[in-house]
Amino acid sequence: MADINAGLSLAGKVAIVTGAGQGLGRDIALAMARAGAQVAVVDLNPETAQRVAAELGENGKAGIAITCDVSRRDQVRAAVERTVSEWGGIDILVNNAHNLRVVQARFMDTDDEHLLRHLNSGLFGTYYFLQESYEHLKARGGRVVNLGSGAGVSGRQEHFSYAATKEAIRATTRVVAREWGPEGIRVNTICPAAYDTPAMKRFLSNADDEQTAAMTAQIPLARFGGGDEVASVAVFLASDASSYMTGHTLMVDGGATMDAGR
Numbered sequence: 001m002a003d004i005n006a007g008l009s010l011a012g013k014v015a016i017v018t019g020a021g022q023g024l025g026r027d028i029a030l031a032m033a034r035a036g037a038q039v040a041v042v043d044l045n046p047e048t049a050q051r052v053a054a055e056l057g058e059n060g061k062a063g064i065a066i067t068c069d070v071s072r073r074d075q076v077r078a079a080v081e082r083t084v085s086e087w088g089g090i091d092i093l094v095n096n097a098h099n100l101r102v103v104q105a106r107f108m109d110t111d112d113e114h115l116l117r118h119l120n121s122g123l124f125g126t127y128y129f130l131q132e133s134y135e136h137l138k139a140r141g142g143r144v145v146n147l148g149s150g151a152g153v154s155g156r157q158e159h160f161s162y163a164a165t166k167e168a169i170r171a172t173t174r175v176v177a178r179e180w181g182p183e184g185i186r187v188n189t190i191c192p193a194a195y196d197t198p199a200m201k202r203f204l205s206n207a208d209d210e211q212t213a214a215m216t217a218q219i220p221l222a223r224f225g226g227g228d229e230v231a232s233v234a235v236f237l238a239s240d241a242s243s244y245m246t247g248h249t250l251m252v253d254g255g256a257t258m259d260a261g262r
């Protein structure tokens with residue numbers, strides 16, 4: 001019988017986590033480091049990137065901070081080159097970065113600037129990192145974890161730009177999984193619903209107790225998840241424990257969207 005703990009180890013692996021300066025990205029970076037990976041903490045904000053990289057160092061794990069605007073291919077290429085220069089290759093890519101300063105807007109109130117903000121940071125950021133990391137992932141049989149959202153799967157109202165971008169990322173996962181599978185690269189998506197992230201906290205801060213209770217009632221596990229619970233699934237998808245999985249969407253949302261991750 002296989003040793004499941006050994007299968008979940010990321011010892012000796014090199015990971016890039018985008019948008020890792022706070023929230024869910026930070027949780028994923030820390031979880032991967034705890035599993036043994038060396039982690040490139042990529043973020044638009046140099047201070048938050050440095051802070052998370054320092055956290056990794058305090059726990060005896062290797063981490064580097066890389067400032068990067070993921071909507072700029074030249075900066076994405078530089079981030080990939082810096083990681084490879086530091087550690088010799090890339091085994092894991094987590095595309096988490098997404099500009100969430102403005103998420104909610106009714107469809108007819110959405111303008112080009114709002115839509116492009118989401119597409120540039122979410123879809124183009126994922127696209128650039130995938131292309132720029134490809135040769136390095138191919139050389140090591142790499143693993144990619146993209147971040148989707150239940151907002152796209154369910155068609156959440158007043159979330160058009162965000163939902164459309166996240167569904168485009170899910171489509172990207174399926175296409176790239178088929179194209180890169182023969183080369184040993186696995187590509188999967190996580191759709192999380194976590195409470196302890198800045199975006200979710202901002203959303204819930206505008207909801208009253210009755211609205212929050214109504215949202216919780218739609219979750220079979222009757223609670224919002226933690227960022228660490230989502231991060232553990234990212235570790236699973238980056239590890240050998242999921243070696244025969246690619247092109248999948250895992251709904252990490254307490255059962256709120258059962259059977260929807262297709």
